[in-house]
Amino acid sequence: xxxxxxxxxxxxxxxxxxxxxxxxxxxxxxxxxxxxxxxxxxxxxxxxxxxxxxxxxxxxxxxxxxxxxxxxxxxxxxxxxxxxxxxxxxxxxxxxxxxxxxxxxxxxxxxxxxxxxxxxxxxxxxxxxxxxxxxxxxxxxxxxxxxxxxxxxxxxxxxxxxxxxxxxxxxxxxxxxxxxxxxxxxxxxxxxxxxxxxxxxxxxxxxxxxxxxxxxxxxxxxxxxxxxxxxxxxxxxxxxxxxxxxxxxxxxxxxxxxxxxxxxxxxxxxxxxxxxxxxxxxxxxxxxxx
Amino acid sequence: xxxxxxxxxxxxxxxxxxxxxxxxxxxxxxxxxxxxxxxxxxxxxxxxxxxxxxxxxxxxxxxxxxxxxxxxxxxxxxxxxxxxxxxxxxxxxxxxxxxxxxxxxxxxxxxxxxxxxxxxxxxxxxxxxxxxxxxxxxxxxxxxxxxxxxxxxxxxxxxxxxxxxxxxxxxxxxxxxxxxxxxxxxxxxxxxxxxxxxxxxxxxxxxxxxxxxxxxxxxxxxxxxxxxxxxxxxxxxxxxxxxxxxxxxxxxxxxxxxxxxxxxxxxxxxxxxxxxxxxxxxxxxxxxxxxxxxxxxxxxxxxxxxxxxxxxxxxxxxxxxxxxxxxxxxxxxxxxxxxxxxxxxxxxxxxxx
Numbered sequence: 001x002x003x004x005x006x007x008x009x010x011x012x013x014x015x016x017x018x019x020x021x022x023x024x025x026x027x028x029x030x031x032x033x034x035x036x037x038x039x040x041x042x043x044x045x046x047x048x049x050x051x052x053x054x055x056x057x058x059x060x061x062x063x064x065x066x067x068x069x070x071x072x073x074x075x076x077x078x079x080x081x082x083x084x085x086x087x088x089x090x091x092x093x094x095x096x097x098x099x100x101x102x103x104x105x106x107x108x109x110x111x112x113x114x115x116x117x118x119x120x121x122x123x124x125x126x127x128x129x130x131x132x133x134x135x136x137x138x139x140x141x142x143x144x145x146x147x148x149x150x151x152x153x154x155x156x157x158x159x160x161x162x163x164x165x166x167x168x169x170x171x172x173x174x175x176x177x178x179x180x181x182x183x184x185x186x187x188x189x190x191x192x193x194x195x196x197x198x199x200x201x202x203x204x205x206x207x208x209x210x211x212x213x214x215x216x217x218x219x220x221x222x223x224x225x226x227x228x229x230x231x232x233x234x235x236x237x238x239x240x241x242x243x244x245x246x247x248x249x250x251x252x253x254x255x256x257x258x259x260x261x262x263x264x265x266x267x268x269x270x271x272x273x274x275x276x277x278x279x280x281x282x283x284x285x286x287x288x289x290x
Numbered sequence: 291x292x293x294x295x296x297x298x299x300x301x302x303x304x305x306x307x308x309x310x311x312x313x314x315x316x317x318x319x320x321x322x323x324x325x326x327x328x329x330x331x332x333x334x335x336x337x338x339x340x341x342x343x344x345x346x347x348x349x350x351x352x353x354x355x356x357x358x359x360x361x362x363x364x365x366x367x368x369x370x371x372x373x374x375x376x377x378x379x380x381x382x383x384x385x386x387x388x389x390x391x392x393x394x395x396x397x398x399x400x401x402x403x404x405x406x407x408x409x410x411x412x413x414x415x416x417x418x419x420x421x422x423x424x425x426x427x428x429x430x431x432x433x434x435x436x437x438x439x440x441x442x443x444x445x446x447x448x449x450x451x452x453x454x455x456x457x458x459x460x461x462x463x464x465x466x467x468x469x470x471x472x473x474x475x476x477x478x479x480x481x482x483x484x485x486x487x488x489x490x491x492x493x494x495x496x497x498x499x500x501x502x503x504x505x506x507x508x509x510x511x512x513x514x515x516x517x518x519x520x521x522x523x524x525x526x527x528x529x530x531x532x533x534x535x536x537x538x539x540x541x542x543x544x545x546x547x548x549x550x551x552x553x554x555x556x557x558x559x560x561x562x563x564x565x566x567x568x569x570x571x572x573x574x575x576x577x578x579x580x581x582x583x584x585x586x587x588x589x590x591x592x593x594x595x596x597x598x599x600x601x602x603x604x605x606x607x608x609x610x611x612x613x614x615x616x617x618x619x620x621x622x623x624x625x626x627x628x629x630x631x632x633x634x635x636x637x638x639x640x641x642x643x
Contacts, residue, residue, distance in 0.1 A: 033408070035411030035412060037359070037411070039414070079317065081302070084593070084597070087597060088597065089597065091602075093357065093410040093411060094351060094352075094357055094557060095596055095600060096411065096413050097357050097359075097410070097592050098357075098553055098596050099548060099551065099597065099619065100594050101359065101546070102589045102590075102592045102593035103589070103593065104589075105546055105585055105586070105588065105589035105592075106586050106589035106590060106593070108585075109582040109583075109589070110582070110585045110586055112582045113581075113582040113583065113586070131354045135411075149535070163458075171616070172412070203569070208431040209348070210336075222418075222542060225415070226415065226418065226419055226422060229412075229415045229419075230419065233412065233416075241555070244601070263429075263430055266426055267423065267426045267427070267430075270419055270422060270423045273419060274404055274419070274423070277404055277405075277407055277408070277416070278404060281407040281408075
């Protein structure tokens with residue numbers, strides 16, 4: 001029983017990482033109905049960039065790398081949206097899917113070329129092995145707990161931007177009705193750039209946290225995209241808190257699968273996703289207005 | 291209609307000439323089985339397998355609006371069904387091959403019931419999840435080699451023969467037949483009423499639904515048919531490779547190549563994938579040694595074409611010169627284009643093939 005509870009707990013914490021993966025995907029879909037197929041590869045890119053910056057600066061803490069990584073990824077997201085993705089948006093859904101899929105191939109192989117196919121890991125220091133004791137002999141890892149706290153904080157921040165700021169009002173207006181928002185003076189191409197930049201901020205954080213949690217290599221992106229995607233669908237489109245909940249459900253499913261047999265971890269996650277899709281096609285926490 | 295002097299046609303002089311050229315070309319290709327060397331035959335076999343895959347992906351994405359990133363599910367399944375039938379059921383190559391296609395079609399139906407709940411880009415990733423599920427399942431089947439894969443015995447490969455022809459020639463002819471049947475079937479489908487329904491769905495799903503198109507059943511039919519064809523193709527490709535593993539058979543790169551060929555050639559035309567497959571094989575011939583750079587270049591080319599020439603090479607040329615080798619569009623000719631007497635025109639204002 002203790003082992004089972006332990007794995008549920010670690011599933012919740014792992015799931016918060018998936019929530020972190022998925023928040024950017026959810027935000028971009030909510031604002032501009034775009035699914036970035038290269039999302040997972042950008043998380044891997046962020047992790048590798050953190051690794052490279054650690055090497056260049058000689059600083060030991062990967063967390064500090066976020067100071068460089070967050071603005072850098074924001075700018076990258078903005079430029080990519082303005083330069084490549086905005087021209088592809090339109091009634092034809094084929095083009096954005098295929099262009100981001102092409103970006104995925106480019107980023108993945110570019111990383112392989114630059115950093116080789118070897119596994120890498122970010123060294124987080126003592127926090128990686130530290131844990132907080134709980135009653136009944138259970139313990140909770142400090143780093144996974146920090147991941148959960150950061151995921152909640154980041155989604156809270158995005159939620160605050162969306163619902164409490166002028167920028168958020170413009171973003172929501174654009175999401176509801178693109179052409180009317182444009183008529184009201186919203187500069188939609190710029191706004192889409194900002195939304196993509198914000199998504200890339202979540203990607204930067206996700207890259208650093210996942211790089212500390214486990215080893216990664218250049219080809220990890222598609223698997224992470226799929227986790228992010230499953231979290232978004234389980235949670236329900238257009239709801240950021242739902243996305244976090246979806247991530248946690250996925251994490252628990254994988255943990256239970258792994259508890260039964262190590263080979264079943266991924267399969268259990270996918271099966272829960274397919275079941276959710278069959279019985280709750282709009283997700284568990286769909287946005288009311290849709 | 292105000293003029294009444296219009297006529298709806300599908301074929302043109304170019305398409306009739308193209309038909310004749312195609313027949314000559316097909317005869318030449320058939321004869322290659324007799325004279326080409328083994329290396330050429332296996333390259334040609336691969337070419338026609340890829341062409342069939344590209345045409346099927348094009349049918350899904352370019353005509354039915356189903357953008358799938360998970361076609362490797364059916365390809366891997368076809369390969370594994372062949373190996374299963376050969377190794378565990380002791381079937382002969384032809385029986386094993388037939389099972390592969392059937393397996394693809396049978397799995398496509400329940401898959402469609404699940405993923406068709408998603409739309410657009412979400413459907414794309416949903417199909418990808420399906421392929422991942424199959425990969426994980428086949429990684430856990432010890433009798434099929436689990437994660438490390440399994441080989442076909444040489445004896446089985448040698449039993450592939452047809453009237454004294456060598457295995458490479460038989461596989462080449464099978465691939466050629468597969469590609470031709472795929473193109474012909476797509477062509478006939480698109481010229482039929484169902485094909486019209488299909489393009490209506492792609493162009494405006496709501497509009498098609500309100501015009502009485504049974505969207506779900508039409509899409510399901512196309513998805514199952516491409517599952518069948520992709521299963522056959524997977525079986526052929528792995529019958530040639532003689533070794534299968536979950537990582538290679540369910541690799542998303544299979545779909546990357548399909549997309550590349552279709553996008554470069556032109557989505558939504560039957561000619562486009564032929565051009566795209568040619569371009570792909572030419573690029574591969576020169577760039578495959580570059581490793582990662584090869585895929586980076588393919589990605590850059592595909593993204594650039596998608597942004598600058600969204601209709602692809604063929605689509606752009608066809609629009610510029612108004613040509614169509616496999617005419618599937620219905621074209622309206624007005625009286626100034628083709629003078630006809632009013633009485634005849636009025637009665638012929640219907641689809642004539």
